Amino acid sequence: MSNTRVLPLLEPVGAEAVAPCCPPLTERPFTAEEAETAARMFKALGDPVRLRLFSAVASHEGGEACVCDISDVGVSQPTVSHHLKKLKDAGLLTSERRGTWVYYRVEPSVLAAMGRLLTIAPAAS
Secondary structure (H helix, E strand, O other), X not given: OOOOOOOOOEEEOOOOOEEEOOOOOOOOOOOHHHHHHHHHHHHHHOOHHHHHHHHHHHHOHHHEEEHHHHOOOOOOHHHHHHHHHHHHHOOXXXXXXXXXXXXXXXXXXXXHHXXXXXXXXXXXX
16 A cells, blocks of 8 residues: 555535535635645646646546556656556546556546636636
């Protein structure tokens, strides 16, 4: 078991609804914890190989991809595994081992939270 602490992007609100970790960037300044969470996410996506892997998983049919289907990103297999671990540690991917292969997925709520973070906050009434 890893000692890595995953900062949550989302806090469960109900069966379907999720609340993003942070308010839209334009709503108000982040708290220290919100900034830490968002920075970890953006840092993980700040590497071109990780961004390609994340995109490959997110756009794969069913939103899930076997590592065997996404490892052609111009780096060695151990490097692919390293980058996938960084994405998992940031809370952007989940994985499941099936036999000899590991399948990765982006939870729809993660994409929704990322989208909310980058939207313009609604004007106050």
